[in-house]
Amino acid sequence: MGVIRFENVGRVFGSKAKPFVALKEIDLEVQDKEFVAIVGPSGCGKTTCLRLVAGFDFPSSGKVLVDEKEIRRPGPERAVVFQQFALFPWKTVHDNIELGLRNQNVARSEREDRINSILELMNLTRYAGHFPHQLSGGMQQRVAIARAYVLDPDVLLMDEPFGALDAQTRVVMQEELVRLARKNPRTVLFITHAVEEAVYLADRVVIMTRAPGRIKEVLDVASIRKSENWDSYEKIEDVMDLESFVHLRTHIWRSLREEKAAQTA
Template sequence: MTAKVSFDNVGKRFHARGRTVTAIDDVTLDVRTGEFLVIVGPSGCGKSTLLDLLGGLTTPTSGRILVDGQPVRGPGLDRGVVFQQYALLPWRTAQGNVEFGLEAKGVPRRDRVERARDQLELVGLGGFADRYPHELSGGMKQRVAIARSLAFDPEVLLMDEPFAALDAQTRDGLQDELLRIWERTGKTIVFITHGIEEAVYLGQRVAVMTSRPGRIKEVIEVPLTARSATEDLRSDPAFTRYRHEIWSLLRDEVSRAQRQELTRDRQEASVA
């Protein structure tokens, strides 16, 4: 299977408080066309930075990122982004929020109305097009955010912990909904999460990152088939085995990240 996205020796450094911080270093990773890839790692390892770079929201300090063989030079309609915060416009309905980006891009009114309606149907909100954000639950707001990103028909969907703020029951339901959307659309999805169980449930492959500076420690194949059609996948012995394998890889990185954080706190306290 060909690579849709390629990270080629990517590094990113930031300058803060008079010092240089290396967020990620020497990241090389391919994302296959139509793949659901999940990235996990300890807090502060650069997961979101990696997604920002792929989204074109910032530029790498070293290396390059390719989509369909072309360097990423900024945001583009080939990549849709869904964040943890819904960022919906409170004065617009669900339909209006999905239409907003299309409107800004000059899509004719009839086309954007039809496209927004189709995407709301896809995410299961066909009957809520005229509702305002304050009339929607957290899970419904995130569905609107997903529909808004899909309205552009991006080839790659970037998702930065989109379900982290939701309760467990809503999160489980949206995981199933996302798998259904992925299976139906064939989009390439790059999904960031802290949750190991979520990573195994969603990802065809799971890329495990090290503590900062973030590198790719290992990529685990998770060949669980028919995820959305399996009644209780999480109790499957294979699911438990993959979860344990990923946790074993992460355990040392989490401990290292905690030690790094403690050291930074002590250094900042001594300077103060």
């Protein structure tokens, strides 16, 4: 199970004399194997939310729980994929993917079985012996995702994972992630600045306010995707032409524009 729950979460940085309130009164539940994307203005606390779930940071008030257990540290049931690929340049694709399994003391035979399975799933088998510098940015990020998936986590935390990629590669990786999520679903908390990406990938999109970050609105994309059978379209550009997609995208953009205008007023 991979249920994430924020209970009246707040996060304050800085000193008592000069506090910065990053998050305020965050209440959100992400269901098991649900894909939730968070969007919002820069500085609204999106990444702070992800760091709280990862166990890299802790709330100033309230609680963050996974499967009813309060998060107090990083754990193997939660894997993180960052914007920067964070691959070890001196290790091959195989060895980069293997590293987390070694740290968990997984037996060698099981390691190899799991690595071979994820290499095949991610279409990386032919690149197992390559080093990161021999791969494109998209391929390196594919390795980073494979390294997270091979740990068999309940929760996958993705912090703008495609932000460093060019536009065409980004689209390919979005389609790849959709394919992967269908074959091997996980609970995903996905941080992004890209509205189209959020609508295309997520079951629900959480819109946050300007700082201090609150949840402004949660949009149910999954019911629209199901009713209009988005999954029958193979390419993202086909989905993006649909009236329902355009409506959701426009609604989110307008909401974010409101927050940006208030932020600079």
